[in-house]
Amino acid sequence: MNIVLLDSRQTQSDIWKISSDRQIAHLNSHLAVKVGDTLKVGIRDGDRYLTEIIAVSEREVLLRPIQKEAVPAKLPVTLIVALPRPKVLRRIIMDAVTMGVQHIRLIHSYRVDKSYWQTPFLQQLEHYMTLGLEQAGDTIAPKIELHKRFKPFVEDVLPQLIDEHCPAYVAHPYTEQKMPFAIEHACTVIIGPEGGFIPYEIDLLIKNGCQAVSLGNRILRTETAIPYVLGRLFSTC
Template sequence: MNLILLEPHDVAQNGQALLRDQRRLTHLREVHRAQPGDTLTVGCANGLIGKAELTAIGPDQATLRWEHLGEPPPPALPVHLVLALPRPRMLARTLEHVTALGVKRMTLLHTKRVEKSYWQSPELRPEKIHQHLVLGLEQARDTVMPSVTLVKGFRAFLDEHLPALLAQGRGLVAHPGMASPCPRGINEETVLFIGPEGGFIDWEVDQLLNAGCEGMHLGPRILRVETAVTALLSRLF
């Protein structure tokens, strides 16, 4: 936890914040070994970053008094990530990784090779998604919460979502066997499509390419989704 993210329910009056959840309290005690008088990095959700003094800490509550909140969060990546829904355990890690890297817009998509049972996972509950996003923000010292959209049908995605997404920027489909390598160091608005383990099926690739997306690859190696996502974002931006 490189930043304590203060959400609206944490903030009290007179420039103070109260932390009552055991996850953050345990981290303060066991990792930071924080004591009253210590200065910690804090940030308001979707707001600014600064310093706060720990004024008290006990088994059930910690009190912070912020000194100055004037630093903006780090810039976001200019990307909307469209990710075929991974298996639940991989989804949790991937959400944290891409949030730490600066992705602010995500769509989790059903494709042919996505197991239907994945959509029943507790990891897709709003509170669980929020938890993983918070962990990513804390890691990266960021405060701006990403948006996550769930789309359970590929055909519905093509009709109802894809045109608006491609109006935002350049569409790139990461898929093994594409003719072009992944671009490097771009800074334009981009919609990045990443398939499931096993990749998109040919029909799905054809639909995305026919809509105006460009195909590209990361080389001959077949990577896990969480590895491919990190590699692609790092190389692209």
């Protein structure tokens, strides 16, 4: 945890209070916080501050804001992912949020097991986003949308996300065109399920404005492909 996220209701007075059992346990066990220490605190969907701890107990930590700090910038990307296995979904959401993805859309495809849409993990996305934000020192959560029908999404929704200033790249190992590197514009990135999109789905994506691009001749896991693609597209080195 590199920042403590608070709800705006917890910061209405001059003294702020951390009362979450999870956050308190982390601060006491891992950071051994004490009165006089400084702590980075963010207001959910708002500003970020450096604060001073003025009281510590097993049930709460009281803070006084000292100064406002900059919130990390987002990546100008919409990440579209075929819904993965539940345990993989948890890691993907946390990592994508930590890396600064602006918008996440989870979609269905032929190789997505229909039972995945019934997983309780989908009801816990807010928690995983919070963990990702705390890791990154961010306060602004991305918007997450679910699309349970592939063809209507690709034909009706996806074209609205694509224009000359915001192309869409679908990762596909069986194409010669390489994934761009160090771009300076917004984009949409589409990652398929384990085993990849079937030919019909790739053809439909291309027909509706996507560019099929390769990451090389190795087949990557979904949770490996996403950070690789984002790092490649938005590299500053």
